[in-house]
Amino acid sequence: MLLATIIVLAVGTYLIRLGGVLLRDRVEFPDSVQRLLPLAATALLAALAVTAALMEGAAFAGVARPAGVLVGVLLAWRRLPFVVVVIAAAVTSALLRLAGVP
Numbered sequence: 001m002l003l004a005t006i007i008v009l010a011v012g013t014y015l016i017r018l019g020g021v022l023l024r025d026r027v028e029f030p031d032s033v034q035r036l037l038p039l040a041a042t043a044l045l046a047a048l049a050v051t052a053a054l055m056e057g058a059a060f061a062g063v064a065r066p067a068g069v070l071v072g073v074l075l076a077w078r079r080l081p082f083v084v085v086v087i088a089a090a091v092t093s094a095l096l097r098l099a100g101v102p
Contacts, residue, residue, distance in 0.1 A: 062102035068093030 029037070053069040055061055072089030076082075 064093045064096035064101050067096055067101075 053061070053066055056065070068089040071092040072085050075085045075088050080088075
């Protein structure tokens with residue numbers, strides 16, 4: 001049953017992507033919508049990042065994870081190397097959890 005579900009989802013995903021390629025020349029969006037499409041992709045990625053940072057399953061992840069993410073964002077904003085950003089974020093979350101902060 002699980003394999004059948006995976007196959008159905010894979011075929012459905014492929015057909016949705018194929019529909020976009022086949023209908024690209026047939027569907028025309030107004031200029032206002034075309035200007036907003038790149039912003040929609042950015043908003044979607046931001047929403048996914050915020051959800052991953054704040055939620056664990058259906059519950060709030062606690063304070064340690066968002067604090068680590070905040071440290072990572074600040075260090076990335078300061079243009080530190082990616083490895084430093086990831087390690088600093090992980091260490092921040094780990095130290096807060098070691099201190100008993102959920």
